[in-house]
Amino acid sequence: MFQATNHGVPQNLVDDMESTVRSLFSLPPQQKLKAARLPDGISGYGFHRISAFCEKLMWSESFTIVGSPLQHFCQLWPQDHTKFCCVTEEYEKEMKRLAARLMWLMLGSLGISKEDIKWAGPRGEFEDASAALQLNSYPACPDPDRTMGLAQHTDSNLLSIIHQSAKASGLQVFREGKDEGRGWLMVPPVPGAFVINVGDFIHILSNGLYQTPLHRAVVNRSQHRVSVAYLYGPPENAQVSPLSKLLGPSCPPLYAPVTWNEYLGTKAKLNNKALQSLRLNAPLN
Ligand SMILES: O=C(O)CCC(=O)C(=O)O
Numbered sequence: 562m563f564q565a566t567n568h569g570v571p572q573n574l575v576d577d578m579e580s581t582v583r584s585l586f587s588l589p590p591q592q593k594l595k596a597a598r599l600p601d602g603i604s605g606y607g608f609h610r611i612s613a614f615c616e617k618l619m620w621s622e623s624f625t626i627v628g629s630p631l632q633h634f635c636q637l638w639p640q641d642h643t644k645f646c647c648v649t650e651e652y653e654k655e656m657k658r659l660a661a662r663l664m665w666l667m668l669g670s671l672g673i674s675k676e677d678i679k680w681a682g683p684r685g686e687f688e689d690a691s692a693a694l695q696l697n698s699y700p701a702c703p704d705p706d707r708t709m710g711l712a713q714h715t716d717s718n719l720l721s722i723i724h725q726s727a728k729a730s731g732l733q734v735f736r737e738g739k740d741e742g743r744g745w746l747m748v749p750p751v752p753g754a755f756v757i758n759v760g761d762f763i764h765i766l767s768n769g770l771y772q773t774p775l776h777r778a779v780v781n782r783s784q785h786r787v788s789v790a791y792l793y794g795p796p797e798n799a800q801v802s803p804l805s806k807l808l809g810p811s812c813p814p815l816y817a818p819v820t821w822n823e824y825l826g827t828k829a830k831l832n833n834k835a836l837q838s839l840r841l842n843a844p845l846n
């Protein structure tokens with residue numbers, strides 16, 4: 562996980578997106594429920610799916626957008642959805658561009674080039690990538706120790722681009738290790754920066770060179786916190802496996818090939834043990 566500045570996304574667009582998110586979540590509950598996520602659906606208003614895996618009470622709500630927000634935004638704002646749609650579509654466009662750029666910066670630093678990933682498409686722009694915009698809302702909570710905003714998880718996708726509101730912190734990442742530094746670290750909001758989170762699929766592609774970190778969101782007593790996560794994954798049916806350029810006699814592939822659709826099924830069943838279930842060789846330690 563790292564923070565990215567100088568990313569080229571206009572600050573006024575990020576501000577407008579945050580206002581859209583605040584407007585959306587401040588609608589009356591019966592209005593938000595008009596765009597409720599169906600039990601077998603992906604998009605719309607509801608609770609985070611991973612809520613079922615955490616024993617604490619989840620103190621959050623979410624709204625997922627896949628592709629055009631038009632249908633759901635018409636349900637939320639029958640009169641004035643146009644401006645919210647424009648902002649969201651423009652934001653999705655900028656995120657798609659930034660995500661492809663980040664992919665090549667990260668993979669390029671491992672010596673990977675466009676020819677090494679077929680599903681990146683002929684121009685290496687990842688046209689067929691799967692993507693969703695996840696809007697998160699964590700209202701102020703009178704008893705934050707007894708609740709959790711978002712249960713600990715790793716992101717299933719390639720990478721996530723997270724805008725967290727500067728008004729409140731809450732995102733935490735788990736620092737591995739054996740010393741006293743091991744534990745949950747707060748990721749402070751840096752004005753103008755995006756938090757970039759490595760997902761399970763970059764972990765697999767890079768054969769574990771980039772690690773997918775465990776993270777969660779906590780809530781606080783006085784501030785309503787919002788975040789916007791752009792979730793960027795491989796094309797639905799592309800087989801993803803550790804890149805052959807990174808393998809050799811002393812570097813065997815650590816993960817079995819998997820498609821995005823297959824992996825989502827595994828994740829729904831095994832949650833944080835899904836990645837481990839693809840492991841081909843036992844960890845060294
Ligand atoms: O709210 C946050 O900062 C974290 C969001 C997140 O981890 C997610 O949407 O996957």
Ligand SMILES: [Fe+2]
Nearest residue numbers: 714715716776
């Ligand atoms: Fe996440």
